[in-house]
Amino acid sequence: MNFNWDVFWQYLLQPSGVYLTGLWLTCVISVLAMLLGCVLGLAAALLRLSRNPLLHLPVRFYVWLMRGTPLLVQIVFLYTALAAGGIFRFQDIELFGLLIPGNIQAAIIALGLNEGAYMAEIIRAGIGAVDKGQYEAGRSLGMTFAKLMRRIVLPQAFRVIVPPLGNEFNVMLKNTTLVSVIGVQELLLSTQMVTSATFRVFELYLVVAIYFLLLTTLWGFFQRWLEKRFGQSDRPSSPPPATSRMFGRSTLKLLRGR
């Protein structure tokens, strides 16, 4: 077997600057895209509650579109195809003294848009899990729809949303590898660059796999804490803890099979 342990240990334990930048980008893109996804998902879920077709039909279209096309295609479409078609070209912008390249903006927006569709469904299910009596109690106390949502329904829906939300972030961390196709130097592309210089393909891809495993495992622990903190509820059927899902022992339906 052609395996160089020195290279493996060196890159695993003393990653070069390229690697660290990649790791940093992976985390930043994941977090920002997830935030965007949550905001879009919440807006979409609320609009879908509306009886007005002008409000809920566009949302259904959006969810249909995002779930019906590959994320990789969406990323390339947003960044490369729109620019090629002369429709929209992402420009580098400077924000708080920091230069943000166009492809990173596109990466965050594409991942966020895609995430929004999944979050919309998750939040909608969470809202649907809140007892109808809660709406009536809130209404009879004179609450408007906005107050009712903010103070009564969403806090209760949140407990149902937290476990799948954690899973979504796990998926998001891994999906950031897809934005390597538009030249964002996250972990995968960084690895590719290093391998093309060192030719240690096996070792370096093993390292990148371990990095992702570390990221998702760390997140798994955080998720477990999050569920303890927010997922606790007086509902009799609380979801199984994060660890059992992390190792895939249960709830296949909570994951979205990627």
Add this chain to the structure above:
Amino acid sequence: MAHQSDELIIEALNIHKSFGDLQILKGISLQVRRGEVVVLIGASGSGKTTFIRCINLLEEIQSGQIRVSGHPMGYRTKADGSLVRDSERNIARQRRDIGMVFQRFNLFPHMTALENIIEAPIQVLGVPRKAAVEQAQALLKRVGLADKAGHYPSMLSGGQQQRVAIARALAMKPQAMLFDEPTSALDPETVGEVLQVMKELAEEGMTMVVVTHEMGFAREVADRVVVLDQGELIEQGPPEQIFSHPTHPRTQAFLSRVL
């Protein structure tokens, strides 16, 4: 009761309500004066729940009018005479005047008893937190739960939850209170404590419309008993008259089943 005046608090005029093709309320009219306690009785499915939900605009009505303290609730009459639902904001505002107590309590499970009570005064009426908390503590004392302020609903018995729910509704200082079978989801041993709170409320002069199967409560506390049957108001009068000398044959049939 002693506190009654001639001022009309709730006026329901010729209320019609259907679910799809099914007509549930076939022109019910009811007037409730300040301080009056009206008990609604009737067979299951006669429309009691639907009727009091209409008063609070939790159900849309097809025709008729509801007025609270003389103000029409929830609907505007268009030029052609048809009814259109008022804006959400206006409806929310009008609902403040009517407290509602549900069969299944519907306390907010993510809030303590105290938080349940201060929520609407702070969020809806804009009462300062300190004042709202003081009022909530007084209300909890009034319903006999001063020591349960920090308890979540899941830690309270059914009877205690329902008393918190009553306090929560009272915190809005409503003109009238609606009760939909407030004791029928309770264990028998906790029914009494809830009825006691309601009785005290009635004695203090609260205007109340109560749907209940507790005929003892109706006899003792009601100023007027109203009998619904298949979406129609078939008979009403003081409790002793309804219970001892019902005139309508369907009232007689209903009472002979439940008494």
